[in-house]
Amino acid sequence: MKLRNKLIFGLGILLFGTLLGACSSGSTTNGSDSGESKVKLNTESQFPIIADGEELTLSIMAPGMGLAEWKDMPTLQDYMKKTGITTTYNTPPNADFSTKLNLAFAANDLSDIIYGASSNALTSAMEIDYGAQGTLVALEEYITPEIMPNFTKLAEEDPAILKSITTPDGHIYSLPMIARNATAIWYQQPMWYNGEWLDALGVTELPKTTDELYDLLVRFRDEDPNGNGKNDEIPLTDVEMDGTRLWLMGAFGIKTRGIQENDGVVSYTPISENYKGFLQYMNKLYKEGLLDKEVYSQSGDQKKAKGQDNRLGLFNDYYSFFTTGRSEHEAMNDPLFQPLTSEYSKEAVIAGSPRLSRAAFAITKQNPSVEASLRWVDYFYSVEGIKYLEQGPEGVLWESAKNSAGEEVRVYTDQVDLNDTESFRGKITPAFGLVTPNIVVDNEGEYLIRKDANDEPDTAFNEWVAKETQEKMDPAAEVPFPLLYLTKEENDKVSANATDLSTYAKEMEAKFITGVTSFDEWDKYVKTIESMGVEDYVATYQAAYDRWAKN
Structure with missing residues (x-):
């Protein structure tokens, strides 16, 4: 970095x-x-x-x-x-x-x-x-x-x-x-382990396979890692699987639920055998109480409430302390998820952002x-x-000062509410919450600090996150499908059934995972998607990819 x-x-x-x-x-x-x-x-x-x-x-x-x-x-x-x-x-x-x-x-x-x-x-x-x-x-x-x-x-x-x-x-x-x-490689919010639970169980090495993850989740469920004497632990949670889906599908060689490219070949992952394997694995976790029974009914706030009660073992959020309520320094004990392998994929892979x-x-x-x-x-x-x-310019959000070593640093001005610095920043610049035209880099050595700190800012947490990302995510991250443009004709073709395909795949994912639909219905599910024009859908994206690759 x-x-x-x-x-x-x-x-x-x-x-x-x-x-x-x-x-x-x-x-x-x-x-x-x-x-x-x-x-x-x-x-x-x-x-x-x-x-x-x-x-x-x-x-x-x-x-x-x-x-x-x-x-x-x-x-x-x-x-x-x-x-x-x-x-x-x-x-x-x-x-x-x-x-x-x-x-x-x-x-x-x-x-x-x-x-x-x-x-x-x-x-x-x-x-x-x-x-x-x-x-x-x-x-x-x-x-x-x-x-x-x-x-x-x-x-x-x-x-x-x-x-x-x-x-x-x-x-x-x-x-x-x-x-x-x-x-920048983060495709979406990561997954984090509850470090206090790992310590309580004496876990020193994170799971690297789906079988090892299963074994750890069983220990989360059965061995009272939160130490309250109650059987209230939730090994894995999410909201409609939207935060953990990509990370766990990666163990099955799938980078997205939809159009994916591998070695120049475009496919629709929800009808692949790898995706079926992912659903079967998640169904096993759900049936055995390792995946939150409220995964398809709870809100984000409800999930966070469980985290603040120290009931979660593995969960997603931008940072773990957003869910647990702990401090940044305490969050440095919550390891980033280690991408997994399985019988379907001998190499760890996760979805990576095109940056x-x-x-x-x-x-x-x-x-x-x-x-x-x-x-x-x-x-x-x-x-x-x-x-x-x-x-912004000097004198509004920040002003120059000398730290204890006599070096020039930027400190917050007196008009900034130090308990809500981002809201103040959002009032002085358009680069707040928008996709703005610029490069995004790390603020190495240039973080703003409190005026009374009189020293360099504490960047330990940011450096730890960067290290975790570099070691675990960077080697496994692959862009599911490149950013490219469809022609007007191509866009008309895919838009006709894109929503129907996505809606049906999402609906059936929930039914397969929760057991509402048996895997005996898998072939029927695949035929339904095929009847929705998925072959032409994939062919359109294949043509667009081939054109992009030759550019």
Whole structure:
């Protein structure tokens, strides 16, 4: 992690120098139909972006998280001073953003920039459709060392970035969030063991096979690891299996319940024998009281309540202390789940994140200066830029101070509620709860600390999580299916039965695991899915994958 961050930090310095020495030409190509923009850009330094005496206003449409109006955010106010570009904002509530964005497209009433939308709101089909119409500007010709040095360097280091954001017509209509932090490989929240239970039972080595996990869960059930003299232990819990499914399916060679790619071959996992083996294993756990009997009926809050009563042995959450209520230091005794093997898969595998989220930044045809807009956002693809975006300018969230060793550190200002620092941060920057266009890295050596601490921040927990991830997840993580775009025709084909397939597979998973449906019905279940057009469904994704692989 430290080496990675230092390399990225060095990259940021290198790219800053590149930008100073080779900025874009004085005029910019306009995204609208009027041709060339008359706005001249500064070619002498990184900031300001526009030349002295020039004026440029860019309107931004983005989801609002409800903590503050964007016009009042100190980071955006300060960035206007740095760049020389005035920005205005249309920020409907996040819950309504998808609807508002669709209405804006339909009415041709778009802002110059669409920011933080994510592919849930600005879908791949919308990118392709509105890109082909010219409503969204194609960006690939602007991704150059002169205009976007930071993003260009990242794309050169990882060719999958451009492959994943290039549509079938060969164009790029949006920029992504790129995750390069220590836990970026997490596909979803991990699973954690209750370390106090392991200590109570004298367990020094975590299970590495499904049989070993079964044996440990039996001990959780039978040997009173919480020490209260009651038979109230729940060895494994979840809410509708949504948190543990991927981690346990991995033991059976399955990375997702749906479309998966292995060695160039695309398949639909819910009808595979490996998936049947997973269901049979989970059914065994359920029947023997090793899987929570309320797994399909409880809420997340109910699950957490059990954790705070010290009744859970293995569970999922972003961090274990979110469920147990313990401190960060106590949570360092709760080991991360060790990926398993089984008779179905001799190598441990888990679903890994592609470390990229699309549709974070798009430019519309109304935009008066595409180049200025891209230089505006490119800063956030550097380590220096994302640090600025996340923490804001000095004097609001943080201020400089000296620690006990005489070294300069960042401490929280007096106006920050130290019991709820994130809510305060969400009021000063748009990089809060959204898929924002930037690189995500670890804050090595740059964590904010309490003013009265007068020393370096305690990063032991973060370093422990990074180490657990590196040792257990990184070697086993594989992306289930690459981020790619379907053509309009392909999207029409799969969308016709995607929901029905997913709904039926999920419904039958619960029935098989809980024993409502016998495995004598497996062949009937498979035939039902086949009758729903799964062969054409897989063939469509296979064609899209083959096209992506050749790109």
